[in-house]
Structures are given as C-alpha cells and as structure tokens.
Amino acid sequence: xxxxxxxxxxxxxxxxxxxxxDLALREHAHVNKKGIYDEALSNFFRNVDTRRSDGENSDITxxxxxxxxxxxxxxxxxxxxxxxxxxxxxxxVFDNTQLVTDVxxxxxxxAVGHRIYGPACxxxxxxxxxxxxxxxxxLQCFFLIHSMGGGTGSGLGSxxxxxxxxxxxxxxxxxxxxxxxxxxxxxTSPYNSVLAMRELSERADCVLPVDNQSLxxxxxKIRYMSHQGKPGHVIKKDSTVISGQGGACxxxxxxxxxxxxxxxxxxxxxxxxxxxxxxNMDLNEIAMNLVPFPRLHYLVSSLTPLYTLADVSVPxxxxxxxxxxxxxxxxxxxxxxxxxxxxxxxxxxxRGNVQVSDLRRNIERxxxxxxxVSWNQEGWKTSLCSxxxxxxxxxxxxxxxxxxxxxxxxELKDRFxxxxxxxxxxxxxxxxxxxxxxxxxxxxxxxxxxxxxxxxLDATKRMLTPDVPRLTIAT
Amino acid sequence: xxxxxxxxxxxxxxxxxxxxNVVSNDAFNAQKNCPGVxxxxxxxxxxxxxxxxxxxxxxxxxxxxxxxxxxxxxxxxxxxxxxxxxxxxxxxYFCEKxxxxxxxAKGFCVHxxxxxxxxxxLVRRExxxxxxxxxxxTMMSVAGGTGSGMGTxxxxxxxxxxPHSFILNHLTWPYSTGEVIVQNYNSVLTxxxxxxxxxxxxVHENDTVHKICAQLMNIKHISFSDINKxxxxxxxxxxxxxxxxxxxxxxxxxxVGDLMSSLACxxxxxxxxxxxxxxxSSSSLAYSSFTWPGLLKHLRQMxxxxxxxxxxxxxxxxxxxxxxxxxxxxxxxxxxxxxxxxNLLILRGKDxxxxxxxxxxxxxxxxxxxxxxxxxRTWSSLMPFNGYEKSATLISNSQxxxxxxxxxxxxxxxxxxxxxxxHQYTRFGISxxxxxxxxxxxxxxxxxxxxx
Numbered sequence: 001x002x003x004x005x006x007x008x009x010x011x012x013x014x015x016x017x018x019x020x021x022d023l024a025l026r027e028h029a030h031v032n033k034k035g036i037y038d039e040a041l042s043n044f045f046r047n048v049d050t051r052r053s054d055g056e057n058s059d060i061t062x063x064x065x066x067x068x069x070x071x072x073x074x075x076x077x078x079x080x081x082x083x084x085x086x087x088x089x090x091x092x093v094f095d096n097t098q099l100v101t102d103v104x105x106x107x108x109x110x111a112v113g114h115r116i117y118g119p120a121c122x123x124x125x126x127x128x129x130x131x132x133x134x135x136x137x138x139l140q141c142f143f144l145i146h147s148m149g150g151g152t153g154s155g156l157g158s159x160x161x162x163x164x165x166x167x168x169x170x171x172x173x174x175x176x177x178x179x180x181x182x183x184x185x186x187x188t189s190p191y192n193s194v195l196a197m198r199e200l201s202e203r204a205d206c207v208l209p210v211d212n213q214s215l216x217x218x219x220x221k222i223r224y225m226s227h228q229g230k231p232g233h234v235i236k237k238d239s240t241v242i243s244g245q246g247g248a249c250x251x252x253x254x255x256x257x258x259x260x261x262x263x264x265x266x267x268x269x270x271x272x273x274x275x276x277x278x279x280n281m282d283l284n285e286i287a288m289n290l291v292p293f294p295r296l297h298y299l300v301s302s303l304t305p306l307y308t309l310a311d312v313s314v315p316x317x318x319x320x321x322x323x324x325x326x327x328x329x330x331x332x333x334x335x336x337x338x339x340x341x342x343x344x345x346x347x348x349x350x351r352g353n354v355q356v357s358d359l360r361r362n363i364e365r366x367x368x369x370x371x372x373v374s375w376n377q378e379g380w381k382t383s384l385c386s387x388x389x390x391x392x393x394x395x396x397x398x399x400x401x402x403x404x405x406x407x408x409x410x411e412l413k414d415r416f417x418x419x420x421x422x423x424x425x426x427x428x429x430x431x432x433x434x435x436x437x438x439x440x441x442x443x444x445x446x447x448x449x450x451x452x453x454x455x456x457l458d459a460t461k462r463m464l465t466p467d468v469p470r471l472t473i474a475t
Numbered sequence: 476x477x478x479x480x481x482x483x484x485x486x487x488x489x490x491x492x493x494x495x496n497v498v499s500n501d502a503f504n505a506q507k508n509c510p511g512v513x514x515x516x517x518x519x520x521x522x523x524x525x526x527x528x529x530x531x532x533x534x535x536x537x538x539x540x541x542x543x544x545x546x547x548x549x550x551x552x553x554x555x556x557x558x559x560x561x562x563x564x565x566x567x568y569f570c571e572k573x574x575x576x577x578x579x580a581k582g583f584c585v586h587x588x589x590x591x592x593x594x595x596x597l598v599r600r601e602x603x604x605x606x607x608x609x610x611x612x613t614m615m616s617v618a619g620g621t622g623s624g625m626g627t628x629x630x631x632x633x634x635x636x637x638p639h640s641f642i643l644n645h646l647t648w649p650y651s652t653g654e655v656i657v658q659n660y661n662s663v664l665t666x667x668x669x670x671x672x673x674x675x676x677x678v679h680e681n682d683t684v685h686k687i688c689a690q691l692m693n694i695k696h697i698s699f700s701d702i703n704k705x706x707x708x709x710x711x712x713x714x715x716x717x718x719x720x721x722x723x724x725x726x727x728x729x730x731v732g733d734l735m736s737s738l739a740c741x742x743x744x745x746x747x748x749x750x751x752x753x754x755x756s757s758s759s760l761a762y763s764s765f766t767w768p769g770l771l772k773h774l775r776q777m778x779x780x781x782x783x784x785x786x787x788x789x790x791x792x793x794x795x796x797x798x799x800x801x802x803x804x805x806x807x808x809x810x811x812x813x814x815x816x817x818n819l820l821i822l823r824g825k826d827x828x829x830x831x832x833x834x835x836x837x838x839x840x841x842x843x844x845x846x847x848x849x850x851x852r853t854w855s856s857l858m859p860f861n862g863y864e865k866s867a868t869l870i871s872n873s874q875x876x877x878x879x880x881x882x883x884x885x886x887x888x889x890x891x892x893x894x895x896x897x898h899q900y901t902r903f904g905i906s907x908x909x910x911x912x913x914x915x916x917x918x919x920x921x922x923x924x925x926x927x
Contacts, residue, residue: 001545001572002572002573137572138571138572138573140573278698278699279654280546282544282573282574282576284573284574284576284578285574285576285577285655287576287899288576288577288578288620288657288896288899289577289655289656289657290656291896291899292893292895292896293894293895293898294898344895345656355696356696356697356698357696357697363652374889375889375890375892375893375895376656376890376895378651378652378656378886379656380652380656381654381655381656382654383654467885467889468888468889468892470884470885470888470918471888471914471915471918472918473915473918473919473921473922
C-alpha cells in the first residue's frame, strides 16, 4: 500500500485541506466500524501512540486506532486560519511538527510569497515534508492545495512545488489550484495567477483547476434545489457532497460549502487508492493515461451526483443520468464546456454499486456525442471503487484532459494584459529583490504558448484525419 | 517433466492461479473417477508437471509470482491456501509496494533491472527443484506496466540464463477499448521485444473470451474472474497430460517442447491462437451430449472461418482449391479464409480413438511450403477434461491474430505520429528510435503472416 502527503498552502489551501481531512475521517469512520487501523486509513493517516513520553511519536502498524495523525504539512504566512484549525475539532490530527507559519502575510503579492518567503521558509518546509515522508514506507504522491489569486498560495505554493520536485523527483505531484473569478476582490490576482501558472506548467504532473465562480454556482444550485421542497426533491441531509454536517466541524463557515466540493474532488480521486475495487486506478496511472504532452496536464473535473435526490432505489435510468451529467456544463468545477471542445483523454472514477457492464454501456452511449482527438478515439481510463461516498449509493468523478480549459486561460491572459499594459501595480512586485520585468514577460509567454498548444489541437477537431500511412515492409 | 510457471503483474497472477486450480482439480477428479492405472498415471503426471511435494507432504506449485504491488499476490496466495489441495511455495513470490503505473518503460527499464537478481534467483530455485525441466511458462498481459514491461525484461534474463530451455509466453491481449489508454503502445513494445526472445506466444484476447462468457456461458455480469476461468480452461486442456504418439499409456514427457516442435516451426511465425469446443455453463452441461464428428466439424469451420467461438460461425467460408502465387492470396482475402502454418489438435474424453481428424489434413488449409502431414499434429487422452465428457482444443499458428495485431499496431502508430505520450516513455529510457524499431519489427510480422 502506498501513501500520500497533502501539502496545503495559504488561506484557501488550508481551508480546503481542512474540509478534506474532516470528510476523509468521516468516510473512514463510516466504513471502518471496528476502529481498526487498516491499509485504507494508512494512505493518508498515521496511527501513533501519543502516550509515549520520548517526544517523537512512533507509528503503530495494524491493531486498534490510537491516535490518527494526518499526513499533511500546513503552510501559511498568516496565523489566522492555521490557528483556527488548531483550536477547532480537527486539532488532534495535526501537531506542531507539521506547521510552517509566519505572522505578516504576503499581501496578495506573488513576489513576496515566492521570492521572500520561499527562500526564507525553504529549510523549514523541506524538513517538515521530509519528516512526513519518513513516516511513509512507500510515498507515492503529493497533493498540493492552493489558490492562484493571492500571495501566499500562489507565490509560496508554487515555490513549494519546486521544492517538492527538487527533493522528491520520484514522487508524483498533483496540484489542486483554485482560480480566481473575474470579479475577484484581489486586484493583482491576474498577475499572481499567471506567474504561478508558469511554475505549474513546468513542474506539476497534473493540475486540477477549480474556479470560484463555478463553485458558487454549484452551491447556489444545491441550495435552490434543497429549498424547493417538492416531494422527492429533498436533498439528503447526511450527504457529504453538499454539507459538512455530521462531520467533526459543527457550524458552517462562509466558504465551507464551496471548499466541500473541492474536498470531495480529492476524496473521490483518492478513493481507489484507499479502498478496494474490481478495477483499481493507482495514482501514478492518472498522469500516464491522461497527459499526452508534458505541459498539457490541466484536467477538468466534474462531480456527480451533485444535486442528490433522496431516492433510496436507484433505477438504471438514474445511474445513466449520473454519467450524462458528468459531461454537462453545470457539473464542471471550472466554467467550461467539454462537450463542445476536444477531448485528449478522459478518466471515469466510479464509486459504489456500479458494474463494469454499466460503465461500458455508458461509455458506448456517450461516445458519439463527445469529440475525441483523432489519435485517441478510445482514450478512456476507468476505475471502479466498491466504497461509495457517505450518504450515496454511487458517485462519479470525471477527469477530462480537454481543450475547454483554454477560455479560462485566455480570460486570465486578457486580465493580465489589461494591468500589464499600464504597468499597474508593477512596482509592488519589482521592489522585491530578484523580481524583474522579465519574470512577467516569461510568465505570459509561457501561458500564451500553452494556449497556442491547445488551439492547435482544437483546430484538428471535426477534421477528417486519415490514418497515418504505415511503415511498409519490402517483401 | 515439469513446467515452471512465472506469473507477472495483476493479470498474470490471476490467470496463473486459475490455471493451477483447473489443473489440480482435473487431476484429482481423474484419479477419483477413473480408479485404474490410467487415472493414476494421469494424476501423477499432471501433478508432477505443475507441483512438487514438500517435506510436509503438501503440494506446492512450481510457480513464481511477481508483481510490483502486493494486493493481487496476497490474494492469490490466500486463495490457493484455502483450496486445501495445493499452495504456493514458501517465499516463491516477489512484490514491491508501488506499481508500474501502466508504463511499460518503467517496468522494463526501472523495475526489471532493479529486481532482476531477486526474481531470477526465485526462478532458479524452482528450476533446480525439477528433476527434468520441460520449459518455462510465463503469464502476463501486454497492456499494463508490470506484466508487460517487467515481464519482457525478465523473459530476456531467462533467455540468457536458460538458452537451451523452452520459453513459452502466455499473453493476454486487452479489450480493444480498455482500461488503459496507452495499452497499444505497451502491447507494441512487448510483442516486438518478445518476438526476439520467445519460442512461442500463446495469445488470448479479452474481447473474444468476453464473448464466450456472454454467449456460451450465459454470464450476465461478466467479471475478470469469469474471463480468467475460460483462459485457464483452454490452457489447461493443452497442458494436461496427453498422448502424442498413438498408445494411450505413454503420456508426452515434454508438453512445452512437443507443443513448440508441432507449432513454432519458423522463427518468423510465433503467434499461437487457441479455440476450444465445447464451452458451456455447468448447468446446461448435464443435459448435453456431443459426438466427435460434430465437435470436429465445428472446430474445423471455426479454424477456416477464423471464429474463436462455436456460435456465429460463417459456414460460407470454405477451403479454396490449392493454387499458387498471388492469385491465391487475393482469393483468400475475398473469402476471409484463414490460412494456417501449423495446427495442433488436442482431443480429450470418451471414445477418443473413434475421432477422425482427417479433415484437418486438407492441403488447402496450409501454406504452400509445408506439407499437411508436417503441419498438423493430434494429441489425445481418454481422460475427460474439467468435467467435459468430450472436448477438443485447437492451437493454431495461423492468420487468425493478424487482424487484431494489425489494429493494435495501427492505433499505436496513429498515436505515435503525434508523438502523444512519448515523453512518459523517454523519461525512463525508451526513445523514439526504440519505438520505431518496435513498429518495424511488428510490421514485418504482419507482412509475413499476410503472405502466408
């Protein structure tokens, strides 16, 4: 069994991470009734004996759960959010050896996070990550959670990504990035995002972009559905997808509902690594199957069912609806329309009571309406995990490597250029030592070339590409 | 003579376990249902092939299990121990904690060399425990990372270590739309490398076996375990003791060697496909009866019309008159006639001496350069196999795998033209040139089989 470590950076990263740990604990508690420390738990949690007096908690393998510690490193340059976590109900799953904090924050400035805090915290971060890694007997994957708009998440987050690459080149790096919406209150967010994206494009194995706007829309729609009150349209109260209720954290905070969605994305993504299933998908298979070209590793994700209805029985019609929904616009976690763009590859991560035959039937049914790139007409990767999310009978996470991410990047580029043309706010960045205007031009040209790569693929859509002439053998 | 089986990767370990299951069950039943000398010899011969007796009296499989993650191996060992009939040898497995992630290059260039010593040592130990080694049977899929990549590397090591022993590779080909997106790359790399190393490659395609499960066995929700059972049944029907000459008591002493000498007569042609008849669910088996002429008539038509299943055979296809040169090739294409290089027919069950396999000796079935008498062999055994009163299996070195191979290479080539996914391979040391070499090698194979 392999292990993963979550590295959560900045306010947003820590809030999302916090929701993840809460839901993960709940999920395991639901499945693991006997309180045994099993392989599923060992993926993200250590089991330690805290009563030992010699300081360093030693890991216990097997047996009863004593005290679970998250395999996580929490990084923030302000103390607020991390302190809140440490005083909250989740305080016991973290300890001081997992925290890297400072007091003054990065002031929404990528350069401060990346160029000042990065080198300053480097030693501390590496040491704490290494310590977490030493507790794993086969570390497979880092999950970095951060936002793109602010200073710490984007600046320090992308710096940490580089550290992980340098220190652990063999370990996969899957990044969950929360993109700012167009009406973002941080005026410099386009700068921060574009500067961070260059690092993501070069150094991550996979990036799961999520944008605030889509999360808001999804949450609003869930609220609307649950207040409609039609019979049969009642949202299940105990569903983990839509609320944190029943978890360790009691009262909901403003962003909780949105962060929940992102936490669910990670929960489903790692389900196959944590639980058994008839068709397992190892985390190292994600990049192998979904990333045909090194820089094109942005995967659009969608979760279904989101607007859960309180039906006990699951007619096949509803199961098929789950598959259909995964490809519709309003289930995507970024504003994108995969159906009208070009698929490079697609993975379906299914949980719960679903058979291989259901999977095959739905792929056959949906395939004709989904444009795939000519050389990967059968670009499907599937996995079946037998344990559904709490409160559901089944669920689906679709990961698409699709050119539909392009509009998000184009919009970001436009917003960047609007500021950059007027050199607005530039001096805040150039104050920082080692930060030159060249960093900006390099970052924007990295983004432009990424967009160009997607455009070139997009251009092949609906083109009848004949088979490439084969090698001929002289007989 | 004994066969050492080497199970690699998830698929190899699952199929391998099913095979030993079928073989041991069949041997025990033979002894039970046929108390005479005959049953005893069959039983002893079958067990000696795949198992050895440990000091405790327990039967241990002459098998080595290899995977890069522990799940499947643990499961296989536990299931075998529960069977009460046999177990895997103590410590005869090797596993790591992290899989190869569907990446052939990782298996071949990283995991293979890294664990070569340990794995080769396990095989050597098992080989030294055989009084006489018939050959090594490796089992793996071609689609994934560990089985295909590491399996290829280990086959290479074994070839160096045992240059004079037979190595038979059993390969499972993936569904055409499958669980792994890069499966065609992995398959191309595996097949092209193995072609240099193997004495023969016995192929099962998931697609055809899936159809057998659905249409003949009437299984509603087909699982991988159902598929593996069919593969194990077909393999078992070949590898269980059978008489290669004429007298019933003298069972073949080297199943792998005899198989190779019958079928793999030319270094250019190593792809062996299988079909068996009958296949049916145990519930309908009790109400069915078969005659040898009926079974053989179907099996022959399955061969010439290239059907891997007794249902939906195209009876229009017939053996073309024997002619020479280009004219013949064209006509064959129109008729969809499947030309063979060599065939091996294995008959098991009641009244086997009455079975007349003369129809398989028609010269039109074979290439122009090998006389039918040299190209066709029959093995037989009076013992019914795996619960079937009468059963027949045909292993064929023919054009039947041409179409799936051609499709596989075509899809991989299309992908390669855009250089998609290549970076995943180059980072572990498989270059574009390596790919090109592999494509060239397989185009050569395709061309050879097309001209048969």
